[in-house]
Each structure stands twice: as structure tokens, then as C-alpha cells.
Amino acid sequence: MDVFDIALDVIDLRSFSNLWYWIALAVLWSSVSHWVLGVPHDMVQRARREGGQALADVEDLVRINVGRLLTLVDGGALIMVGIAGFWLSTLAVLAFYYDVEFAKAVFLLVAPLVLVLWASVVECRRIVGGANRGEALLRRLTVHRRLVQVIGIFSIAVTAFYGTWLNISVSILN
Numbered sequence: 001m002d003v004f005d006i007a008l009d010v011i012d013l014r015s016f017s018n019l020w021y022w023i024a025l026a027v028l029w030s031s032v033s034h035w036v037l038g039v040p041h042d043m044v045q046r047a048r049r050e051g052g053q054a055l056a057d058v059e060d061l062v063r064i065n066v067g068r069l070l071t072l073v074d075g076g077a078l079i080m081v082g083i084a085g086f087w088l089s090t091l092a093v094l095a096f097y098y099d100v101e102f103a104k105a106v107f108l109l110v111a112p113l114v115l116v117l118w119a120s121v122v123e124c125r126r127i128v129g130g131a132n133r134g135e136a137l138l139r140r141l142t143v144h145r146r147l148v149q150v151i152g153i154f155s156i157a158v159t160a161f162y163g164t165w166l167n168i169s170v171s172i173l174n
Contacts, residue, residue, distance in 0.1 A: 015105030016163030025159060028109060029152035036145040037120060037127075038065030044141050059133060062141070066124045066132075073121050084114065101166070108162065112155035116148055 015021045034041050039061050047055040073080070088111060094103035123144045131140055 015102055016166050021105055025109065025156060029156060032113070032116060033145060033149045033152050036141055036148060037062060037069070037123065039141060041145060044138055044145075048135075048138050055134065055138075058141075059137060062127065062132065062137060066127050069120065070124050070128065073124075088114065104162075104166070108155070108159045112151055115151050119144065119147055119151070 036044075039058060043054070043058050043061070047058040088107070091103050091107040091110065094100045095107045096104070123140065127137065127140060131137060
């Protein structure tokens with residue numbers, strides 16, 4: 001047995017039957033829904049409870065992260081959309097035309113993040129347009145977090161149903 005065979009045994013490219021894939025999926029969506037626009041949800045809750053310096057910290061963090069994201073998007077949106085479109089379509093073709101299970105798993109992890117990124121850019125534009133202070137900002141962050149959570153729940157459900165269906169169909173065929 002050579003090193004390549006040992007590595008494949010450890011990694012197990014059959015993703016939907018691998019516990020590590022499901023742990024990664026849970027950690028991904030937990031992190032994405034906790035860090036909304038780069039602001040952890042516990043800071044938003046503390047700012048809502050205490051106000052003062054905690055609210056100023058959230059406002060500063062939002063201002064910095066919104067500026068960073070909009071600078072990236074405004075500066076290279078066309079290139080980023082082209083690269084993302086290329087890689088997503090490559091993954092989709094590998095996954096659903098060539099039936100590569102690893103590509104299916106990665107596609108189901110990454111594709112919903114495009115929706116989260118799009119929603120984040122829209123929310124950043126709204127924040128820059130107004131409602132970037134006080135309770136209005138905290139409300140926007142909470143609503144955006146709930147939208148990200150809905151996308152995450154839908155993504156996890158689709159991934160779970162598809163992964164279960166794939167595992168059952170593989171076990172039936174064998």
C-alpha cells in the first residue's frame with residue numbers, strides 16, 4: 001500500500017457518507033450565521049442591551065467591514081463574478097454531468113454562499129444609504145442574520161436530503 005492509497009483511505013472522497021463533511025457543513029453555517037457582515041452576533045446583542053461603547057464598537061466594526069466589502073465589490077466585481085461563475089459551473093458540470101460525488105459535496109457547500117454574499121452586498125449598500133447608526137443598524141444586522149440563517153437551513157436541508165438519497169441509491173445498487 002503506497003502513500004496515495006493511505007491518503008485516499010483517510011480522506012474518503014465519498015463525501016456524503018463521511019462524518020467530517022457533515023461536521024464541516026455544520027461549522028460552516030454556524031460561522032456564517034454568527035459572523036454577519038464581519039460582526040459577531042454576541043456583539044450585536046450586547047450593543048442592544050448596553051448601548052454606549054458596545055454600540056459604538058458595533059457601528060465601527062460595521063463601517064469598516066462594509067467599506068472593505070464594497071471596495072472589493074466595486075473594484076473587481078466583474079472579475080469576481082467571472083471567476084466565481086467559472087468555478088461554480090465547473091463544479092456543477094463535474095458534479096451533475098460527470099457524477100463526481102466530491103464535486104457534488106463541494107458544490108452544495110459553496111453555491112449557497114454565493115446567495116449569502118449577494119445578500120451581504122445588498123445589505124451593505126442599504127447600510128451605506130442610511131440606517132447605519134443605533135437601533136436601525138442593529139435591526140438591519142438582525143434581519144440580515146435571519147436571512148442568512150434561512151439560506152443556511154434551506155442549504156442544510158437540501159444537502160441532507162440529497163446526501164441521504166445518494167447514499168441510499170449507492171447502497172441499493174451495490
